[in-house]
Amino acid sequence: DTGVSQDPRHKITKRGQNVTFRCDPISEHNRLYWYRQTLGQGPEFLTYFQNEAQLEKSRLLSDRFSAERPKGSFSTLEIQRTEQGDSAMYLCASSAKIREGTEAFFGQGTRLTVV
Amino acid sequence: GQQLNQSPQSMFIQEGEDVSMNCTSSSIFNTWLWYKQEPGEGPVLLIALYKAGELTSNGRLTAQFGITRKDSFLNISASIPSDVGIYFCAGRKTSYDKVIFGPGTSLSVIP
Secondary structure, eight states, rough: OOSSSEESSSSEOOOOOOEEEEEEEOHHHHHHHHEEOTTSSOEEEEEEEEEEEEEOOTTTOOEEEEEOGGGOOOEEESSSSSSGOOOOEEEEEEEESSTTTOOOOOOOOEEEOOO | OOOOOESSSEEETTTOOOHHHHHHHHOOOSEEEEEETTTTOOEEEEEEEEEOOOEEETEEEEEEEOSSEEEEEEEOOOOOOOOEEEEEEEEEETTTTEEEEEEEEEEEHHH
């Protein structure tokens, strides 16, 4: 399968713990996006990378959140000191160079539950 | 918060009926996208629109890029049970901007 891969698919953690999610984009896609989706809502933009450079971060991304994309390949999203409000689906997407017809493909997401 | 509005919020229709849903924004977008999401999965792109007034089809799905650049419409003809899911509109304000999603329209098809 050569689609966007996210790991783990599900994560249950206790409040206050740190969690890290991984995203492997489609090979040679240079843009990688992270979105958060809560129940009944559309995906909300968190951040995106072009190659290894993080180009934009949403105000939703508090100082407890950090994302990296070393070497411009896979990316990780870490949440420190998790809170119950962090419970959501975290979606990763990747795309080739932006132009018509090169829209982003999404992974299946990582569902986080903070108890 | 969300900058796109979708209506209706949910729809229950009989199999075989046609479906119409729309998406509006207070801002101008230069790209409109329609995605479908099924439970436990990520959104899947259905149709992409790049020019005002553009009408694009993908099988039984047809979408239009509104002339004002502030709205888009999705129609599904002759609905079938596998059309069930949440349909999201999404857009970009510029070619290099991030994609913003609407809150979704939930579609249920009664066999």
